[in-house]
């Protein structure tokens with residue numbers, strides 16, 4: 542919905558390559574980046590299937606925080622799915638720049654802010670950046686990672702087009718946490734957030750959506 546055939550799509554935390562496979566099926570050019578060489582191999586292997594299309598899809602090793610090989614205003618759509626803090630450790634802490642290796646929330650959110658600025662730089666004006674992100678609990682209380690992330694993206698200049706709630710059922714998490722939830726009286730988290738941000742057009746008046754407008758001065 543947010544891209545056209547032959548567009549250039551970026552997934553800078555590509556994991557096992559789902560977005561690249563979809564790009565191939567939908568005739569879009571797509572670049573996947575991941576800090577973990579194993580993810581890059583998985584993604585490129587997953588693209589080895591016969592399907593006629595006129596575009597190129599590939600994955601390379603890189604760090605989402607430094608996309609210096611990509612020009613500003615060059616990407617038609619960004620779609621990505623960062624780690625949720627350190628809930629799943631993608632490289633078992635072996636790769637320092639892996640966001641899921643980062644110690645705490647403050648470092649994670651500062652990294653997210655740097656990433657949001659980099660994504661804003663490379664995206665064309667009036668195009669979309671989709672981020673899938675979940676929340677967590679600490680000591681039985683809800684930690685809204687998604688809301689904190691959204692605020693950093695708004696601060697970097699994006700405006701919010703949609704917040705789509707993705708329901709999750711029957712995840713392995715339910716078995717692990719089900720009994721605790723009953724005992725300590727809290728709800729299991731069974732959704733993720735898909736934020737669709739838009740980079741404003743040049744000279745667009747965004748004051749009506751502006752993040753800074755609603756902040757205490």
Ligand SMILES: C[S@@+](CC[C@H](N)C(=O)[O-])C[C@H]1O[C@@H](n2cnc3c(N)ncnc32)[C@H](O)[C@@H]1O
Nearest residue numbers: 554556557559575576577604605622631639640
């Ligand atoms: C939630 S997974 C992505 C899953 C993906 N959507 C899929 O279909 O498999 C997050 C990915 O971010 C990658 N990652 C973590 N830190 C990164 C960084 N600094 N630069 C690029 N990729 C990073 C991890 O290696 C992991 O593959």
